[in-house]
Amino acid sequence: xxxxxxxxxxxxxxxxxxxxxxxxxxxxxxxxxxxxxxxxxxxxxxxxxxxxxxxxxxxxxxxxxxxxxxxxxxxxxxxxxxxxxxxxxxxxxxxxxxxxxxxxxxxxxxxxxxxxxxxxxxxxxxxxxxxxxxxxxxxxxxxxxxxxxxxxxxxxxxxxxxxxxxxxxxxxxxxxxxxxxxxxxxxxxxxxxxxxxxxxxxxxxxxxxxxxxxxxxxxxxxxxxxxxxx
Amino acid sequence: xxxxxxxxxxxxxxxxxxxxxxxxxxxxxxxxxxxxxxxxxxxxxxxxxxxxxxxxxxxxxxxxxxxxxxxxxxxxxxxxxxxxxxxxxxxxxxxxxxxxxxxxxxxxxxxxxxxxxxxxxxxxxxxxxxxxxxxxxxxxxxxxxxxxxxxxxxxxxxxxxxxxxxxxxxxxxxxxxxxxxxxxxxxxxxxxxxxxxxxxxxxxxxxxxxxxxxxxxxxxxxxxxxxxxx
Numbered sequence: 001x002x003x004x005x006x007x008x009x010x011x012x013x014x015x016x017x018x019x020x021x022x023x024x025x026x027x028x029x030x031x032x033x034x035x036x037x038x039x040x041x042x043x044x045x046x047x048x049x050x051x052x053x054x055x056x057x058x059x060x061x062x063x064x065x066x067x068x069x070x071x072x073x074x075x076x077x078x079x080x081x082x083x084x085x086x087x088x089x090x091x092x093x094x095x096x097x098x099x100x101x102x103x104x105x106x107x108x109x110x111x112x113x114x115x116x117x118x119x120x121x122x123x124x125x126x127x128x129x130x131x132x133x134x135x136x137x138x139x140x141x142x143x144x145x146x147x148x149x150x151x152x153x154x155x156x157x158x159x160x161x162x163x164x165x166x167x168x169x170x171x172x173x174x175x176x177x178x179x180x181x182x183x184x185x186x187x188x189x190x191x192x193x194x195x196x197x198x199x200x201x202x203x204x205x206x207x208x209x210x211x212x213x214x215x216x217x218x219x220x221x222x223x224x225x226x227x228x229x230x
Numbered sequence: 231x232x233x234x235x236x237x238x239x240x241x242x243x244x245x246x247x248x249x250x251x252x253x254x255x256x257x258x259x260x261x262x263x264x265x266x267x268x269x270x271x272x273x274x275x276x277x278x279x280x281x282x283x284x285x286x287x288x289x290x291x292x293x294x295x296x297x298x299x300x301x302x303x304x305x306x307x308x309x310x311x312x313x314x315x316x317x318x319x320x321x322x323x324x325x326x327x328x329x330x331x332x333x334x335x336x337x338x339x340x341x342x343x344x345x346x347x348x349x350x351x352x353x354x355x356x357x358x359x360x361x362x363x364x365x366x367x368x369x370x371x372x373x374x375x376x377x378x379x380x381x382x383x384x385x386x387x388x389x390x391x392x393x394x395x396x397x398x399x400x401x402x403x404x405x406x407x408x409x410x411x412x413x414x415x416x417x418x419x420x421x422x423x424x425x426x427x428x429x430x431x432x433x434x435x436x437x438x439x440x441x442x443x444x445x446x447x448x449x450x451x452x453x454x455x456x457x458x459x460x
Contacts, residue, residue, distance in 0.1 A: 020376060020379075023372075023375075023376060023379075024375070024376065024379050026369065026371065026372040027368045027369060027372055027373065027374070027375050027379070028368060028369060029368075029369035029371070050374075050376075051372050051374070052372060136386070137389065137390065138257045138258060138259075138389075139256065139257060139258060139259035139389075141256065141259070142253075142256040142257055142281050142282060143257065144257070144280075144281070145253075145254070145257050146250060146253060146254065146280075146378075148376075148379065149250075149253075149254050149257070149378065149379065149382045152375075152379045152382060152383060153382060153383060153386045156366070156383045156386070159367065159368075159369075160367065
């Protein structure tokens with residue numbers, strides 16, 4: 001079974017970067033590109049895409065992140081070291097590309113990898129959508145990478161990944177598990193001011209663990225049993 | 231002792247690429263850039279270099295490859311898969327970035343990494359200057375990478391390399407060893423039409439082996455002894 005990698009650019013500002021991203025995607029054998037509210041894509045995007053104009057043409061353009069990650073089994077947000085500092089209060093463990101590769105080896109399913117705006121990266125709501133956070137280790141002196149360079153390095157690492165028979169859980173089922181956990185938090189009168197952080201922690205733990213479908217079902221079974229006992 | 235990495239761009243055609251190269255060099259903490267007969271470097275180069283304008287400014291501009299690799303202990307030529315096919319008759323073993331990293335781990339000295347023209351890559355004479363050939367594994371469908379993407383991926387791999395105490399032999403001493411071998415070939419009446427290929431083979435073997443200074447001296451001692459015996 002294959003491991004499909006989808007690249008999602010969230011509100012890219014410069015069409016030259018979008019073109020360069022398609023080129024490096026094709027260099028490493030990837031083709032699934034989704035653009036969330038992109039800038040205009042005209043001559044410069046086509047010029048930079050070079051012989052990858054087919055990928056530029058077939059990119060799906062959507063207006064929300066929800067549409068962009070539809071059908072993905074796991075959603076990965078890419079942020080620079082600077083981004084990690086900014087979003088520190090969301091306290092997330094993060095992975096470097098080589099670790100991501102190790103984690104995905106032997107899996108099958110669709111992995112959506114998100115890249116934020118050239119200037120602002122992601123906002124907090126967008127980061128909360130992510131199951132895992134990926135960062136490219138860069139120099140502290142100048143950590144801000146060009147968008148297409150960042151995509152290139154991630155895809156370079158993933159280009160020779162060995163997929164396998166272990167299916168990633170469906171995003172839909174993970175969503176149900178998450179809702180179910182949310183209900184449980186209410187049932188146990190979990191303090192409202194802590195709930196969001198704790199729910200995000202669960203999301204990140206499950207993201208890191210790369211749950212398989214059976215595990216999701218079992219977890220939901222456990223939660224259901226707890227609820228019935230209370 | 232440090233392992234210094236020098237990036238050499240041979241006759242780059244597009245100033246935007248040169249600027250992008252400086253940016254990704256700074257992202258990964260590298261700063262030594264040499265340009266052999268570059269295109270004009272004006273506003274677009276500065277724009278693409280972004281906050282790495284210091285590297286663009288301090289880049290050395292030279293007119294020959296010989297000047298560019300002066301003082302380097304080892305010279306590495308980077309070529310795409312397409313390039314490998316074109317230069318097949320020079321029959322060279324080649325390395326991917328991860329293997330290069332492994333080979334250089336624990337070494338000290340200066341490594342010059344050469345990147346060719348955007349359209350034509352290197353010519354054969356330039357390739358013969360190289361001790362090792364490096365290639366980035368890409369898709370057969372579209373193997374031609376943007377210059378700055380290629381530099382970025384190589385530097386990404388080398389950015390966390392652990393240098394060590396094992397000094398690389400001096401390029402100057404390696405040159406003497408090579409000349410000495412050339413003399414020996416004459417002494418033994420080696421067929422002239424095979425000599426160039428065999429000499430290149432020796433160069434590549436020594437390049438792959440990452441000779442230390444003592445080994446170069448010992449090899450020269452052996453050659454001298456053979457010559458005296460004959």
